[in-house]
Amino acid sequence: MASNGDGDGDGYHGSGMDTVRVLIASPLESELVERIRAVDPRLNVTYRPDLVGAARFPADHHPSPGRSAQQEVEWAGLLAEAEVLFDVDRPNVREGLLERAPRLRWVQATSSGVGEWVNQLGLQATDVAVTNAAAIHAVPLAEFAVLAMLYFAKRMPLVNADRAARRWELFASDVVRGKTVGVVGLGGVGREIARLAHALGMRVIGVRRHPTPADASIEAVYGPDNLVRVLESSDYVVLIAPQTPETDSMLGERELRAMRPGSVLINIARGSLVDETALERALRDGHLAGAALDVFRTEPLPPDSPFWDFPNVLITPHSMSTAVSENALLTDLFCDNLSRYLAGQPLRNLIDKARGY
């Protein structure tokens, strides 16, 4: 596979090469492209906005490129030469990326949960390195988790309804201080959620695949076998575990019923973690006070989805990881990783493709 002939064994550093061809396959601001070019003279960085497509909003990584037949040929030529990809353009997210990009050694992803994506690209059993954007999304996602908890504590569904009726009716609401949040998944995002929740005076418990000594902000960490114990002790449950075969439907009927009556579910991981039919039931009969759902099994969420009907479900269109500052941070990470790549040093945010995260 390594057709550049440097014969290096670990498959993702290129210190012996003359030129590293980097192809940017996601919309990126021109000043950020210049920063990438400036990392090292050995880099040959190609960015073709005309072939990538236009961002519909800041940090949009997946526009439809709408390439003509001739443009497709151009793009195929660039892909065939690329050693490093910054993201993968939407039409190429399918099995066999390596057939189109035989010199590929490393993909820098622009999202955090890339396990399923790596499989779709057919990269799982290859030695192509994949780095994700985990640290980039920690702050926006953790801030959203805080927003979601406060949203229900302060009864925003009631505020919305009263507002629609221009009704001024006093009410009492809750404080999150003293409440318990169960964070399912204690990677970079989960630990940032824990830190913020702790600062708000909340009790934080969590679930991690390999329970390790907890941060100071986390009272107790349990393994996946003790998920129910965390669920039944939490006023708010935040899902931020990776999408893997083990986490598929990890919140089913039994787990949702183990949650405290009147508690709130926040899913910022992937839709696949939740049995949506069971969740719908738990919302309909009032077992849960509400849910904040950034992700669903089917996205876009179809207009006839029952979740739109629940005033106590906050629906955000898989956007809460996307901050307007994202591309600048992604570029910071990518530039640092390019230096490491050229120097043969370990890449940051390198995922274990077998585990999927």
Next chain:
Amino acid sequence: MASNGDGDGDGYHGSGMDTVRVLIASPLESELVERIRAVDPRLNVTYRPDLVGAARFPADHHPSPGRSAQQEVEWAGLLAEAEVLFDVDRPNVREGLLERAPRLRWVQATSSGVGEWVNQLGLQATDVAVTNAAAIHAVPLAEFAVLAMLYFAKRMPLVNADRAARRWELFASDVVRGKTVGVVGLGGVGREIARLAHALGMRVIGVRRHPTPADASIEAVYGPDNLVRVLESSDYVVLIAPQTPETDSMLGERELRAMRPGSVLINIARGSLVDETALERALRDGHLAGAALDVFRTEPLPPDSPFWDFPNVLITPHSMSTAVSENALLTDLFCDNLSRYLAGQPLRNLIDKARGY
């Protein structure tokens, strides 16, 4: 005025008295009344739910008592004997409370901003002590300030609109980390807001009548003369200054225009602090990205108020200080203050009636 004859000079402790008559003039849970009774055998605590009226929601302090003529006579009799009042019932919030309650020495209020209320009661120039509930409301109000900042950073008005249309459209939003919040009023609530905002990674500056060395979470504190300097440096401005003649319309046309284009105003103080016509203009022409308003000059906010028309104005009905846990905390404070009162020690949360806070 002091008709109990103990002749004590400071006017609000009663260690020389046999019995202190305490009248609870706000709805209160019976177990909390029992806790008050248990403070000291010298207390004679009267709580008559039939005369006070029924709470419409937890920690409702101002129901309409709906007393019959005979009940009014009963209530007048209790008021005439009361030395300590826990709140003042709504019909008696008018000039001349002392004429109806000539033995009154101390009122424990159930709200934080009581300057105007003290004037309405005609207590300003008397030696009746008034203690407020400042510390009680710090947590719910500070949590709401955080919610309000995140609400606009994460574009909840857009989320609401898309939801109404069942529209799934990706977007980028902002992070509050790294942004600046200007806290106008650095009493207990303002400092708690500063603490939480700092934990979120925000830069905190503030305005205080008497600028004092700042908490570690606050980068700089300015006097009221430098209000504009704070406004023009802030992405979010939180008003939590007391209602006094000096703060009336402190945010007028000039000050609102000094705020950063695209910034957000959060008012959890009193409606009188803001020139509402100027605010309406600043929202209408897009100078401000939004506002979270818990308080207005006219409450209830009339159905024809233009503020209802703005999708980017979060309207909460003067309720964000009211937590379901409030009465328990008020009772903690009141019990502690009763012990202090009996022991002739300084009361907590004693307001300076001349300053109004």
